[in-house]
Amino acid sequence: MSTRTVRQKMGRDEWLQKILVSGIVIVLFVSVLLPLGDLFSRAFINESGKFIGLANFVKYFATPALVQSFSNTMYVSGITTVLSVALAFLYAFALTRTDMKGKVFFRYVALLPLFAPTMMHGIALTYLFGNQGILTTGFFGALPSFDMELYGPLGIILSEIIYTFPQAYLIMAVSLAFADYNLYEAAETMGAGKLRKFLTVTLPNVKYGLVSAIFVCFTLSFTDFGAPKVVGGQFNVLATDIYKQVIGQQNTTMGATVGMILILPAILAFIVDRIVERKQNSSVSAKSTPYKITSQRGRDTAFFVYCSVITASIFVMLGTVIFASLVKVWPYDLTVTLTHYDFSKVAGEGLQPFWNSLLVSFYSAVVGTVITFINAYLIEKTRFMKGLRQVGYFLSILPLALPGLVIGLAYIFFFNHPDNPLNWMYGSILILVLANLIHFYAVPFISATTALKKLDKEFELASESMGVPFYVTFWRVTVPMSLPAILENAAYYFINSMVTISAVVFLYSADFKLASVSIVNMDDAGDVAPAAAMSVLIVLTNIVVRIVYEIGTKKWRERTGAWQKR
Numbered sequence: 001m002s003t004r005t006v007r008q009k010m011g012r013d014e015w016l017q018k019i020l021v022s023g024i025v026i027v028l029f030v031s032v033l034l035p036l037g038d039l040f041s042r043a044f045i046n047e048s049g050k051f052i053g054l055a056n057f058v059k060y061f062a063t064p065a066l067v068q069s070f071s072n073t074m075y076v077s078g079i080t081t082v083l084s085v086a087l088a089f090l091y092a093f094a095l096t097r098t099d100m101k102g103k104v105f106f107r108y109v110a111l112l113p114l115f116a117p118t119m120m121h122g123i124a125l126t127y128l129f130g131n132q133g134i135l136t137t138g139f140f141g142a143l144p145s146f147d148m149e150l151y152g153p154l155g156i157i158l159s160e161i162i163y164t165f166p167q168a169y170l171i172m173a174v175s176l177a178f179a180d181y182n183l184y185e186a187a188e189t190m191g192a193g194k195l196r197k198f199l200t201v202t203l204p205n206v207k208y209g210l211v212s213a214i215f216v217c218f219t220l221s222f223t224d225f226g227a228p229k230v231v232g233g234q235f236n237v238l239a240t241d242i243y244k245q246v247i248g249q250q251n252t253t254m255g256a257t258v259g260m261i262l263i264l265p266a267i268l269a270f271i272v273d274r275i276v277e278r279k280q281n282s283s284v285s286a287k288s289t290p291y292k293i294t295s296q297r298g299r300d301t302a303f304f305v306y307c308s309v310i311t312a313s314i315f316v317m318l319g320t321v322i323f324a325s326l327v328k329v330w331p332y333d334l335t336v337t338l339t340h341y342d343f344s345k346v347a348g349e350g351l352q353p354f355w356n357s358l359l360v361s362f363y364s365a366v367v368g369t370v371i372t373f374i375n376a377y378l379i380e381k382t383r384f385m386k387g388l389r390q391v392g393y394f395l396s397i398l399p400l401a402l403p404g405l406v407i408g409l410a411y412i413f414f415f416n417h418p419d420n421p422l423n424w425m426y427g428s429i430l431i432l433v434l435a436n437l438i439h440f441y442a443v444p445f446i447s448a449t450t451a452l453k454k455l456d457k458e459f460e461l462a463s464e465s466m467g468v469p470f471y472v473t474f475w476r477v478t479v480p481m482s483l484p485a486i487l488e489n490a491a492y493y494f495i496n497s498m499v500t501i502s503a504v505v506f507l508y509s510a511d512f513k514l515a516s517v518s519i520v521n522m523d524d525a526g527d528v529a530p531a532a533a534m535s536v537l538i539v540l541t542n543i544v545v546r547i548v549y550e551i552g553t554k555k556w557r558e559r560t561g562a563w564q565k566r
Helices: 003-044 055-061 064-097 103-110 118-129 153-177 181-189 194-205 207-223 226-231 238-248 252-280 297-326 352-381 386-401 404-415 429-439 442-453 458-465 470-481 483-499 515-524 528-564
Strands: 327-329 333-336
Touching (some): 003 055, 003 252, 003 386, 003 404, 003 429, 055 064, 064 103, 118 153, 118 297, 118 515, 118 528, 194 207, 226 238, 238 252, 352 429, 352 483, 352 528, 386 442, 429 483, 483 515, 483 528, 515 528
Antiparallel strands (some): 327 333
């Protein structure tokens, strides 16, 4: 191949890459920034379109009921964060720093709450601690009963702990896995005891992960809608306030104002997480020695018991919901039946919402994975338009700071506007897929970028020097080598799209409801057992998807891991 031909192909490649980078930035701009800007503008403009400055915020903080919701949200999020991070830290410590048995089992069980919609945690608590709960009635009269005020802050906090525990555990497990054993040996040589080593070596080593876990748990509980909706009772929080303002009172202006308040802790957490990530990367040097786990019978037994209690609690919650979905009339007739899985006679409107969720989750997984990986490749591996690629990177991680409710609310204002040329998307399946894609976009993007960083840039340089188009290299080299990360992202999109409620609760149409929305509707109508049944279907679906992923990619992941270790 002549030098001139190679240069011509390189020129075409360069223009194609520039067009693709520009296109993906435009798509992100329209999907993220424009709806967000529309939402913000609503908070500063009245219904007649006149700019009113901070009047809505003044009105908000002058309304005692709304201010109380803000105070309630801060209270619930604060308590949840302290308890969830503490429990997750001990659990992660047990799995990474002790020699106890059953680590693989405990590791998988800790992730089970991720497969369930947050409403299910509230439903489980209702069946355990509600007015007719198993524990509050003393196992239906077999044991002494006790009173418990579940509906309110206690119920929300318990639900949020279950919801945020897996997230905190994953962060703490990664932080505790990276440790320089030389520091522990030096501390031991200097006569430091176990407590002193923990305070002076362990905690400082995981401080960035601890801060990240704190902000993640606080943000998740601060912005969650599902749990407060089911067990909140009359205890209002910001997430339910947005729902009431927009759906109940049709007050979109105040809804936008509350949405802006809701986004503040998420933005703060996003900034802190970026700072923490940069510092975390430099915490372990090339001279570090991996942590050496020693066997200590007393310690290992204590942590085994602790992890057993946590896993038993998770199984009790899941088992209670399954049991409740199978009994005829709780708690009066405990005959096993599948009646509640027939949703045709309740507010769930049959099985159609479940099939709709499968369809939306499948499209979200396929479209989201393709767009995410191509975008990550263009930003990470191309060499042109550096400034625009940095803009694309910022827009790609920005959704990390956007709660689902804020995305859903922003999409209402933006896509439902009659002058918007994209108005045709509103009320269709496309708006639901797009909302899921943007809501969960940042994590798969970061995952794909991390996977691409591991691939040597020589692949692209060699292909370029031989005149091979970049898209050929992308398809024949990059995609096969990154396939485990690609499939992991697909599973992530699917599972999260099945359980989400906050991003889609404002966007579904009357004739296209989702499973998570039907759970809320059934619970509102008093059909709690069918709501439990729908929750079980979602959990089982997500578990099956995860098992299929694990089995289907095992050999591929082993092959890729072996290549990376060479």
